[in-house]
Amino acid sequence: MSAAVADDKPRNAQTVKALLKLREMVLNGELPPGERVAELSIVDRLGVSRTPIRMALVRLEEEGLVDCLATGGFVVREFSDQDIADSIELRGTMEGMAARRAAERRPDRAELAEIRDCVGNLDALIRRRELSMDDFSDYIRLNDRFHSLLVELAASAVLKRSIERILHLPFASPNAFVFVQSELPESREILSIAQEHHRSILEAIEHGEGGRAEALAREHSRIAQRNLQVALSNQQQRDRIPGASLIRQRERA
Amino acid sequence: MSAAVADDKPRNAQTVKALLKLREMVLNGELPPGERVAELSIVDRLGVSRTPIRMALVRLEEEGLVDCLATGGFVVREFSDQDIADSIELRGTMEGMAARRAAERRPDRAELAEIRDCVGNLDALIRRRELSMDDFSDYIRLNDRFHSLLVELAASAVLKRSIERILHLPFASPNAFVFVQSELPESREILSIAQEHHRSILEAIEHGEGGRAEALAREHSRIAQRNLQVALSNQQQRDRIPGASLIRQRERA
DNA sequence: CCCTCGATTTTTGTATCCAATACCGGTTTT
DNA sequence: AAAACCGGTATTGGATACAAAAATCGAGGG
Structure with missing residues (x-):
C-alpha cells in the first residue's frame, strides 16, 4: 500500500x-x-x-x-491600462477560438458532463436571493472552472498553453474584477448576463455552432472590459492619479 | 565620434x-x-x-x-501534426485580432508607409516571369516583414509578445512551408492568392474595416494550413510512417 | 525466464565562488 | 558652477562545488 x-x-x-x-x-x-x-x-x-x-x-x-x-x-514591468485591456481582449479572442474549436469537435455527452455540471451549479448559485461573500468566492471558483473546462474542450495543447500563460498577466484572469461587481448595485444583473453567456456558449457547443460559440465567448470577455472601466473610474475618483495601478483595489478581493 | x-x-x-x-x-x-x-x-x-x-x-x-x-x-517536446495545425490556427487567430485592431486604430499615412512599401515590393516580386531560389528567399523576407508590420500596426505590446512567442514553435512561422510551395506546379498561383490577401488586408486596414481585416488575416493563415497538408502527404508518400516529423523536409528550406 | 532488490553511477537542484562591469559619489578641471 | 573624470562598491553572469534524488545495471530469487 x-x-x-x-x-x-x-x-x-x-x-x-x-x-x-x-x-x-x-x-x-x-x-x-x-x-x-x-x-x-x-x-x-x-x-x-x-x-x-x-x-x-x-x-x-x-x-x-x-x-x-x-x-x-x-x-x-509597468502595465498600462491599455495593456490590461489588451490582455483581456486577447484572452477573449483565444477563448473564442477555444469555444469554436470545442463546438466543431462535437464532443459527446460524457465530455460535456463536467461543464454542464459547472453551469448547473452556477445557475443554482445565481438563483439565491442574497449573495454573501462566500457566494462570491464560490462564484469565482465555478467561473474559473467553466473557463478551464472550455479550454479543455477545445482539446488543443498549444491553445491551452497560450491561454494559461496570459492568465498570469495582471488582471487578465476571468474573475480579476469580480470584486468590483460585488460592490456594484447592478451586481446581480451583471452576474445574470455572464451566466446567460455561459449557458449559451455551452448550448452553441452542444449544437456544434462554432461561429456562435466564438462570438459569444468574445462577447463574454466584454464584461471583464466593462469591469475594468468601472474599476479605473472608481480609482480615478478616489485619488486623482489617472493611469495609476489598480493594486490597492485588488487587495480587497 | x-x-x-x-x-x-x-x-x-x-x-x-x-x-x-x-x-x-x-x-x-x-x-x-x-x-x-x-x-x-x-x-x-x-x-x-x-x-x-x-x-x-x-x-x-x-x-x-x-x-x-x-x-x-x-x-x-513531441509535436503532433495536430499541434502544428493548432499553432497555425492560433497564429491566424491572433493575427486576425492584430489586423482588426490595426484597422480600428485608423493609422495615418505615415504609419502605413512601411507596410505599403512592403506590399508594393511583394507585388513587384510576384510579377517576375520566373521565380528563382533567390526570389523565394526575398519573398520569405518580405512576407515576414509584412506580418511583423501588421502586428506592429496593432500597437499592442501584449499581443505582439504573444504572437512572437508562438512563432518560435515548430512550423508556426508564416513562411515555414513556403519551401513546399516552391516545388509545387501551382506555386505561382498560391503566391498570387497570398499576395491578394496581403493587399486586401492592407486595404481593409486603410478603410478602417476591422471585421474584414480580421476575416482576411484568418483566411490568409489557411494557406499555411494547406501547405502543411501538402507537406504531410508528401512525406507520407515518401516514407510510410504516418505522423512522423517534418524535419527532413525542412532542412531543404 | 522474468521480476525484484540493491549498489553504483549519473544527473539534477541548489549554494557558493569568481571575474567583469555597471552604478554612485566625490573630485578635479575648465 | 557645470561637466567630465575617476575610484570604490555593488551587482550581475558564468563556473564550479556539493548533496540528494534518480536512472542504470547486475545479482539473486521466484
Whole structure:
C-alpha cells in the first residue's frame, strides 16, 4: 500500500517557491513597477539562494511580468491600462477560438458532463436571493472552472498553453474584477448576463455552432472590459492619479 | 565620434548562445523529440557551463519546445501534426485580432508607409516571369516583414509578445512551408492568392474595416494550413510512417 | 525466464565562488 | 558652477562545488 501522504516535496521546491512568491510580490505591488529587482535583496527576503531566484526571474520575464534590462538584471514591468485591456481582449479572442474549436469537435455527452455540471451549479448559485461573500468566492471558483473546462474542450495543447500563460498577466484572469461587481448595485444583473453567456456558449457547443460559440465567448470577455472601466473610474475618483495601478483595489478581493 | 564598432558583446553572451543553439538543435531534430536533454551532454557540445544551459532550457520550456519532467530535467517536446495545425490556427487567430485592431486604430499615412512599401515590393516580386531560389528567399523576407508590420500596426505590446512567442514553435512561422510551395506546379498561383490577401488586408486596414481585416488575416493563415497538408502527404508518400516529423523536409528550406 | 532488490553511477537542484562591469559619489578641471 | 573624470562598491553572469534524488545495471530469487 502506498504510504505517501500529501508530503509532495517537488524536486525543485526552492525554485517554485521563488517563482510563486516573486509573482505574488509583483502582482500585489510589493515590488513596484519600474523597480529593479536586485537578486540579493530577494535572497534575504525569501531565504533561498540566488540560483532559484534567477530561474524564477527568467520565467517571469517570459511571462511578461518583468523585463530584462539591457545592462543586465530585471525590472518590474509597468502595465498600462491599455495593456490590461489588451490582455483581456486577447484572452477573449483565444477563448473564442477555444469555444469554436470545442463546438466543431462535437464532443459527446460524457465530455460535456463536467461543464454542464459547472453551469448547473452556477445557475443554482445565481438563483439565491442574497449573495454573501462566500457566494462570491464560490462564484469565482465555478467561473474559473467553466473557463478551464472550455479550454479543455477545445482539446488543443498549444491553445491551452497560450491561454494559461496570459492568465498570469495582471488582471487578465476571468474573475480579476469580480470584486468590483460585488460592490456594484447592478451586481446581480451583471452576474445574470455572464451566466446567460455561459449557458449559451455551452448550448452553441452542444449544437456544434462554432461561429456562435466564438462570438459569444468574445462577447463574454466584454464584461471583464466593462469591469475594468468601472474599476479605473472608481480609482480615478478616489485619488486623482489617472493611469495609476489598480493594486490597492485588488487587495480587497 | 563614436568609436564603438559592432563589437556588441552582450553581457549574457553565453546564455543567448545556448538559447539559440539549443533552439536550433531542437528544431532541426538534432535533439529528437522525446529525448531527455542531459545538461552535461550539452556542456561538452556547446562549451559553456551548466548555468547558461539551464537558463536557456527554462526559456525553451516557457516557449513550449521542451517539457519539464516531473522527476526533474527536460525532454524535447513531441509535436503532433495536430499541434502544428493548432499553432497555425492560433497564429491566424491572433493575427486576425492584430489586423482588426490595426484597422480600428485608423493609422495615418505615415504609419502605413512601411507596410505599403512592403506590399508594393511583394507585388513587384510576384510579377517576375520566373521565380528563382533567390526570389523565394526575398519573398520569405518580405512576407515576414509584412506580418511583423501588421502586428506592429496593432500597437499592442501584449499581443505582439504573444504572437512572437508562438512563432518560435515548430512550423508556426508564416513562411515555414513556403519551401513546399516552391516545388509545387501551382506555386505561382498560391503566391498570387497570398499576395491578394496581403493587399486586401492592407486595404481593409486603410478603410478602417476591422471585421474584414480580421476575416482576411484568418483566411490568409489557411494557406499555411494547406501547405502543411501538402507537406504531410508528401512525406507520407515518401516514407510510410504516418505522423512522423517534418524535419527532413525542412532542412531543404 | 522474468521480476525484484540493491549498489553504483549519473544527473539534477541548489549554494557558493569568481571575474567583469555597471552604478554612485566625490573630485578635479575648465 | 557645470561637466567630465575617476575610484570604490555593488551587482550581475558564468563556473564550479556539493548533496540528494534518480536512472542504470547486475545479482539473486521466484
